[in-house]
Amino acid sequence: MRTSIEPASIAMLDQHDPLRSKRDxxxxxxxxxxxxxxxxxxxxxxxxxxxxIAAEQEWGEDLIRSWNKAGWFDLPGTLGDRxxxxxxxxxxxxxxxxxxxxxxxKALHAGLNLRPDRSAVVAxxxxxxxxIYMIEGVASVRPDMRIRLxxxxxPRIEDLIDDxxxxxxxxxxxxxTGMLRDMAALTGRIHEAGAIAIWDxxxxxGVLKVDLNANGADFAVGCTYKYLNxxxxxxxxxxxxxxxxxxxxxxxxxxxxxxxxxAFDRSFRPGHGIRPMLCGTQPILSMRxxxxxxxxxxxVELDQVREKSLRLTDLFIALVEEGCGSFGVTVAVPHExxxxxxxxxxxxxxxxxxxxxxxxxxxxxxxxxxxxxRFGFAPLYLSYTDVYVAASILYDILAxxxxxxxxxxxxxxxx
Amino acid sequence: MRTSIEPASIAMLDQHDPLRSKRDxxxxxxxxxxxxxxxxxxxxxxxxxxxxIAAEQEWGEDLIRSWNKAGWFDLPGTLGDRxxxxxxxxxxxxxxxxxxxxxxxKALHAGLNLRPDRSAVVAxxxxxxxxIYMIEGVASVRPDMRIRLxxxxxPRIEDLIDDxxxxxxxxxxxxxTGMLRDMAALTGRIHEAGAIAIWDxxxxxGVLKVDLNANGADFAVGCTYKYLNxxxxxxxxxxxxxxxxxxxxxxxxxxxxxxxxxAFDRSFRPGHGIRPMLCGTQPILSMRxxxxxxxxxxxVELDQVREKSLRLTDLFIALVEEGCGSFGVTVAVPHExxxxxxxxxxxxxxxxxxxxxxxxxxxxxxxxxxxxxRFGFAPLYLSYTDVYVAASILYDILAxxxxxxxxxxxxxxxx
Numbered sequence: 039m040r041t042s043i044e045p046a047s048i049a050m051l052d053q054h055d056p057l058r059s060k061r062d063x064x065x066x067x068x069x070x071x072x073x074x075x076x077x078x079x080x081x082x083x084x085x086x087x088x089x090x091i092a093a094e095q096e097w098g099e100d101l102i103r104s105w106n107k108a109g110w111f112d113l114p115g116t117l118g119d120r121x122x123x124x125x126x127x128x129x130x131x132x133x134x135x136x137x138x139x140x141x142x143x144k145a146l147h148a149g150l151n152l153r154p155d156r157s158a159v160v161a162x163x164x165x166x167x168x169x170i171y172m173i174e175g176v177a178s179v180r181p182d183m184r185i186r187l188x189x190x191x192x193p194r195i196e197d198l199i200d201d202x203x204x205x206x207x208x209x210x211x212x213x214x215t216g217m218l219r220d221m222a223a224l225t226g227r228i229h230e231a232g233a234i235a236i237w238d239x240x241x242x243x244g245v246l247k248v249d250l251n252a253n254g255a256d257f258a259v260g261c262t263y264k265y266l267n268x269x270x271x272x273x274x275x276x277x278x279x280x281x282x283x284x285x286x287x288x289x290x291x292x293x294x295x296x297x298x299x300x301a302f303d304r305s306f307r308p309g310h311g312i313r314p315m316l317c318g319t320q321p322i323l324s325m326r327x328x329x330x331x332x333x334x335x336x337x338v339e340l341d342q343v344r345e346k347s348l349r350l351t352d353l354f355i356a357l358v359e360e361g362c363g364s365f366g367v368t369v370a371v372p373h374e375x376x377x378x379x380x381x382x383x384x385x386x387x388x389x390x391x392x393x394x395x396x397x398x399x400x401x402x403x404x405x406x407x408x409x410x411x412r413f414g415f416a417p418l419y420l421s422y423t424d425v426y427v428a429a430s431i432l433y434d435i436l437a438x439x440x441x442x443x444x445x446x447x448x449x450x451x452x453x
Numbered sequence: 454m455r456t457s458i459e460p461a462s463i464a465m466l467d468q469h470d471p472l473r474s475k476r477d478x479x480x481x482x483x484x485x486x487x488x489x490x491x492x493x494x495x496x497x498x499x500x501x502x503x504x505x506i507a508a509e510q511e512w513g514e515d516l517i518r519s520w521n522k523a524g525w526f527d528l529p530g531t532l533g534d535r536x537x538x539x540x541x542x543x544x545x546x547x548x549x550x551x552x553x554x555x556x557x558x559k560a561l562h563a564g565l566n567l568r569p570d571r572s573a574v575v576a577x578x579x580x581x582x583x584x585i586y587m588i589e590g591v592a593s594v595r596p597d598m599r600i601r602l603x604x605x606x607x608p609r610i611e612d613l614i615d616d617x618x619x620x621x622x623x624x625x626x627x628x629x630t631g632m633l634r635d636m637a638a639l640t641g642r643i644h645e646a647g648a649i650a651i652w653d654x655x656x657x658x659g660v661l662k663v664d665l666n667a668n669g670a671d672f673a674v675g676c677t678y679k680y681l682n683x684x685x686x687x688x689x690x691x692x693x694x695x696x697x698x699x700x701x702x703x704x705x706x707x708x709x710x711x712x713x714x715x716a717f718d719r720s721f722r723p724g725h726g727i728r729p730m731l732c733g734t735q736p737i738l739s740m741r742x743x744x745x746x747x748x749x750x751x752x753v754e755l756d757q758v759r760e761k762s763l764r765l766t767d768l769f770i771a772l773v774e775e776g777c778g779s780f781g782v783t784v785a786v787p788h789e790x791x792x793x794x795x796x797x798x799x800x801x802x803x804x805x806x807x808x809x810x811x812x813x814x815x816x817x818x819x820x821x822x823x824x825x826x827r828f829g830f831a832p833l834y835l836s837y838t839d840v841y842v843a844a845s846i847l848y849d850i851l852a853x854x855x856x857x858x859x860x861x862x863x864x865x866x867x868x
Contacts, residue, residue: 089738094480137734139707171706296586304578306585324736
């Protein structure tokens with residue numbers, strides 16, 4: 039690849055990277071440049087350690103006593119509070135529980151219940167599909183509810199918000215393009231109309247300085263297995279702003295959300311604070327791996343994460359545009375730093391085959407229909423050299439047409 | 454303890470126990486007789502092995518590729534089919550997913566949607582509390598729905614069933630008393646009235662020869678972390694009879710239940726068969742530990758499990774009644790074998806203190822309000838000698854009043 043960017047300058051960037059030592063906190067397979075942390079983060083060493091303790095000591099030796107002794111019962115809140123700093127929440131506003139889909143269902147109901155005189159829910163037609171499916175699920179039990187989708191009912195989400203809108207559910211970073219929404223401006227617009235803002239942070243938690251409270255967000259949901267590296271399918275988080283506590287109601291009223299979960303009452307009474315967002319018994323082994331993964335974040339400055347993320351994506355965009363533009367590859371993510379998450383999506387009519395060829399050569403990204411190659415840049419374990427090597431391999435594949443020979447793997451992958 | 458039961462006869466029972474070698478499949482802590490497998494089963498060695506492979510190899514080395522390569526994406530169905538034999542289901546009728554509470558919510562909606570012209574849901578007022586809470590949650594989004602509870606609206610569940618009843622949700626084994634319902638008779642009564650039967654198998658799966666299809670059950674839910682030993686909070690199962698497939702609808706419509714989960718469609722279309730009971734991304738590490746736990750069951754004959762379970766509980770009841778009856782302890786579980794699960798509940802005004810004294814001496818059971826001491830008898834890892842020793846320790850505690858000095862531990866425990 040011929041570019042104006044000197045390998046020596048890349049090495050300098052790595053040398054002066056304040057996050058470079060964080061790479062040692064992860065187990066990364068040999069010979070792989072992992073650009074799919076936006077789908078499944080790699081293994082933090084502390085996650086393996088905690089998983090082993092949880093399985094062998096807590097489950098194996100202490101058995102049922104670990105619900106108290108090892109703090110299992112408190113995990114949704116204690117882990118939620120550890121994520122709080124990363125998303126700009128106050129203590130007691132976030133819990134780890136269930137899946138992002140189910141937390142969206144809860145937050146939608148809770149938001150609608152806060153605006154009983156309104157009927158519309160607004161979301162993105164190009165949003166992550168499960169967000170829309172869960173909205174449809176809520177609509178199936180709230181026959182008066184109306185759904186308005188950006189790209190279907192109007193070009194811009196802002197234009198769909200009027201005084202019949204109860205809730206707006208919006209992705210902070212678009213899963214396909216990597217586009218970043220302006221949380222402050224959009225939340226302001228939502229509140230101006232008297233509606234409730236639910237932010238889906240699946241593709242921003244852990245790579246941006248998310249600031250839910252400073253921006254006035256009402257609810258938020260997110261994954262912990264992407265940039266937070268909590269492990270495959272690790273339980274999700276849900277945030278509800280303190281000002282709504284005491285008024286939170288949603289229909290998944292299980293024992294863990296009860297005011298007195300061990301009183302075995304015959305009727306549900308919601309617990310205090312964020313507790314009504316909890317429902318049933320959580321997968322403790324997965325939770326404990328996540329507890330280890332969150333240790334890695336304890337001394338991380340999110341400003342440094344965001345700055346490195348932008349430099350990594352700046353670099354990749356520059357290398358691709360200079361080196362690969364002539365092969366029909368276009369950059370789908372905005373060039374403006376304020377409109378970009380930590381993912382660069384490239385488009386090419388044969389994006390699927392090119393991604394397969396990349397994976398065969400150890401550069402792991404993924405593909406999303408119809409023609410998006412997605413590359414996630416996680417600042418804690420990636421170097422600038424990784425980015426340079428990945429772009430060079432992409433160039434080689436495009437230049438010699440290797441991708442035409444790449445075998446079709448199973449397309450099934452999980453975002 | 455003086456009883457008519459000879460220690461030599463106990464040793465003989467162990468010698469001739471066809472399941473005795475299964476104990477080696479478990480890691481059991483030294484000095485503990487674990488009679489709380491009805492709350493959290495102990496560690497199967499295979500679960501630790503699979504958990505390690507899942508964390509280090511599948512997550513650590515293969516990363517995102519494990520969704521296909523390691524079969525993560527198929528786990529809800531493949532593990533569901535392995536549980537199918539234990540509960541009398543056919544292949545394709547059971548999935549492992551989410552929590553028992555959330556699966557109850559799905560099954561209730563699905564059942565109600567199959568009987569749109571009816572409005573009542575019947576359940577047990579003394580049923581496991583989260584079952585009732587989830588019914589209340591469903592009612593909160595179905596304003597026409599009426600709840601009728603056994604013990605509140607009538608003495609017997611059978612008398613509450615009429616032609617306005619859409620769904621009956623009932624526990625196979627009562628979590629407090631250990632009482633076993635007659636699944637065939639009650640399902641027959643429910644169907645006679647044209648209603649849908651949902652069985653909660655939390656306290657029967659893995660200790661009884663549950664026979665859902667032979668008894669005509671419509672839906673079932675259950676835990677995997679009690680007698681199935683899947684690990685703390687391991688994902689739950691949900692069963693839907695094949696005759697309802699194609700007509701399953703419930704409002705938790707997440708991506709995993711979609712007909713084409715990787716097509717990223719803008720609207721939800723339910724998948725085939727049992728798939729509409731799935732919703733969001735599952736906790737894979739917890740699922741993989743469960744996969745190991747289920748290996749233990751592969752060559753187990755459930756008739757032998759049931760027979761041993763009855764002998765264990767018969768023995769415990771006999772020892773307690775002969776040895777401890779004079780101390781005010783009463784047996785809460787029925788003596789008739791057909792009305793008993795695998796748990797013996799004893800009542801005593803100071804049951805809580807007595808249980809603490811037992812735990813201090815290494816006999817782990819648990820306590821449920823107001824005065825129930827619960828002892829679960831899991832045939833795969835308990836011996837008749839364990840039962841004899843446990844009863845003897847109970848006798849000693851009662852006889853010398855040790856329980857009066859037992860410290861009050863935190864009452865919080867999870868069923």
